Amino acid sequence: MxxxxxxxxxxxxxxxxxxxxxxxxxxxxxxxxxxxxxxxxxxxxxxxxxxxxxxxxxxxxxxxxxxxxxxxxxxxxxxxxxxxxxxxxxxxxxxxxxxNPDFGKPPVFEPDFSPQHPPVVPLSVLGRQVNGQPERPGLFKRIGSSAGARFDAENLTIGLLSNSLLPDYPAGRLVNSLRVPDTGPRGGALEIGHVLLGGYRMAVIDSLMSSPGAYYWDGVALRHRGHPVGSLRLADAVRTLQDRFPHINVCGWLVLHSPNGNPFEPIIDSPPDLPEAAPIDVVNPGTLARDLRRFFSTGPRPNTVLLPALGALIDASAQ
Known part of the structure; x- marks a missing residue:
């Protein structure tokens, strides 16, 4: 029975x-x-x-x-x-x-909508794969600070994803320049360069321009020639978004762009025992494109666009 x-x-x-x-x-x-x-x-x-x-x-x-x-x-x-x-x-x-639907299939929007029950995201946005753009720093803020370098790096990341990933991933939705309150003990506001949403997975991405020489990432701290590299609070952003979207698998990447445009520079060394499934990784552009393709293509229902999550991310975008 x-x-x-x-x-x-x-x-x-x-x-x-x-x-x-x-x-x-x-x-x-x-x-x-x-x-x-x-x-x-x-x-x-x-x-x-x-x-x-x-x-x-x-x-x-x-x-x-x-x-x-x-x-x-x-x-x-x-x-x-x-x-x-x-x-x-x-x-x-x-x-x-x-x-597991094919990674390259047309998007399926959830929840479904009709004229009587419109979507939580405006119709004009539903078909848009890229939303928001980096905030251009003013002249005085750009001089003598890292704001200009970060602005350049974020534009490079948008170009990378727009050219190497999104054309093959119709359900991918990239939201740029987000600002969300930190739910952890540090508090304050978290400035997040990019969030890529697809199916039940979310990639939180920050971007920096690199300096000549190798980098070392041990899963906690990033060093360049023995000196610590400033944190963008990426771990806090991953934790905050994971708490907000518990049904979505959230992971983070920090991508370092080389000034010479080589997608496989800089070299980032890591200890051999660094967990492959760590929530954060530091990569060069070539590795980022490969990692994100694998991350989303192996996830559950990758051609689904979760409209409530997308709407919340767009609301948090500065643009």
Whole structure:
């Protein structure tokens, strides 16, 4: 006899009397545990996402509770249940391997929209792969500071991604020049050069112009000729965005551009035991393009554009 399907509350591990905050906390925990990138399965991850989509909306939750009450009174046939929403389009069924859509397929927008239910992102923005641009420093700010070099480096990164990755990745959405509040103990505002969103993955990228000579990255500190290189608080940005988007796998890259334009300079040395899955890496442009292609093409449902996440990133953009 097949056991009945779980209720949406059971999927998130809460009781029907849970508060909105308890549901949100349970979702964050369950999303991390079931995400395919963290050892979970696509089926479980989608069940968690579907449960939260219903229970986080007051009207949908009330309607679901009414159905739940009726089903509890009348009972339901074994192996079926009216308590769960229909599986999301394209979601893998039980016993089947998770389907990973082709990296180069046209984008699928979630949630779906119609004239009666417009998207959270303006229609004029939906087809745009690049949003925002680096803030050009004023003349006096540019002279004698790193602001000008960072502006040049950020434009190089935008050009790199626009030419080497986005044409092959229609669902990729690049948002530039973001400013978000740091949720950690340091506080203040985090200035983030670029965020690339695709499927259920997000790359946080900062850019610098390099100096001649090799760099050394040990996973915590970056050094050039034995001297520490200033931090752009990239680790804080990755942590903050991961907290904000728990259902998305967030990783960070610092890309160092060589003044001579060679995409495989500078050389960045690292210890042999540096974890390959570390949340932050320091790379040259050639390595960045390769890493990002692998990162997004191997993720779950890479041709999905998550509109709520994209809208939040665009809202945080300075442009």
């Amino acid at each position: 097949t056991p009945p399907a779980k209720t949406l509350y059971q999927v998130l591990g809460v009781t029907p009397s849970a508060t909105a905050e308890q549901i949100r906390s349970a979702y964050r925990r369950a999303a991390r545990e079931t995400h395919p990138d963290h050892g979970g399965s696509s089926e479980s991850f989608h069940q968690v996402s579907e449960a939260y989509q219903v229970l986080s909306n007051a009207d949908q939750r009330a309607a679901y509770d009414r159905r739940l009450g009726r089903a509890s009174s009348a009972g339901s046939p074994a192996g079926s249940s009216p308590l769960r929403p229909e599986p999301a389009r394209g979601a893998p069924g039980p016993g089947r391997p998770a389907a």
